[in-house]
Amino acid sequence: PSLWSTKEFYVYYVLVAIVVPYMLWSTYYLSSDHLPNYKLYARTLSNGWLFGRKLDNTDAQYREFRHNIPLLAAVAAIYVAISRLIDRFTSTMRDGQLVRDVSARRVFYLVSSAVFMVVISGANVIKILLIVSINYAIAKVGQGARWNPLATWLFNLAVLLFNDQFEGYRYGNISDMLAFLDNHRGLMPRWEIHFKFAMLRMVSFNMDY
Structure with missing residues (x-):
């Protein structure tokens, strides 16, 4: 029931009616140039796009997302358009209902995901696939075992620590022959920052496997 x-x-x-407006007002107030402390952080602010207000664009992760919003919007539109076309040409009518072709959808998801990952992460997608594969192997081998949660957490925490320590790993540090891959790191070269969210998904996957 609803x-x-x-x-x-x-x-x-x-x-929601109280907290959300208060959050917006707090942000607006703290960015006011009338505050005594404004001059201490004014140099770190960038020109905004609403009513001449300044904005804090110093966070690398937020800055990358903000600068790529037009591109992400275009990609989303193309994705939806291709998805609709695939449904149109592969779906069939059954008992008066439109039934999708599951195989066609799987191929579309696989190809679109691979293209997206390569564009976003470049050659770093190899590292991501390696980490994800090891995590899946832990889930597969340790399915139902008591050590599965422990192994999952230890592995993923170790990945986080090593990612931070080695800043996402450089191919050139592994071998001089692989150094050229460091020049192809995609739109978001600091993949290790965004990978923290993927790590939580991987832990959740292993816990439920």
């Missing part, structure tokens, strides 16, 4: 009209959701409505 929960939209329950007492619990009414509490959520009140909280």
Whole structure:
């Protein structure tokens, strides 16, 4: 049954109506040039795009995302368009309902994901696939075993530590013959930063496998 009209959701409505505007106002207030401390961090701010306000664009992860919004929007539009075309030419009518071709969808997901990963991460996709494969092997071999959670957490925490220590690893440090791969790191060369989110997904996958 729908929960939209329950007492619990009414509490959520009140909280959202109060907290969200307060968050927006706090951000607006703290970025005001009338504050005494504004001059201490004004040099770190960049020109914004709303009402002449400045914005904090110093975080590398946020800056990469912000600068690539037009490209991401274009990619999303192309993805949806191709997906619709595949459905149109591969789906069939069955008992008055449109049924998707599962095999065609799988191929589309595989190809589109591979292209996206290569464009975003470049040659670093090799490192990502290696880490993901090892994590999957732990889940596969340790399915139902008590040591699976421990091995999963130890492996992923070790990956996080090594990623930070070696800054995503350089191919040139492994072999001079592989050094040329360091020049092809995709749109987001610091893959190790964004990989933290993938690590949480991998841990969750292994726990439920």
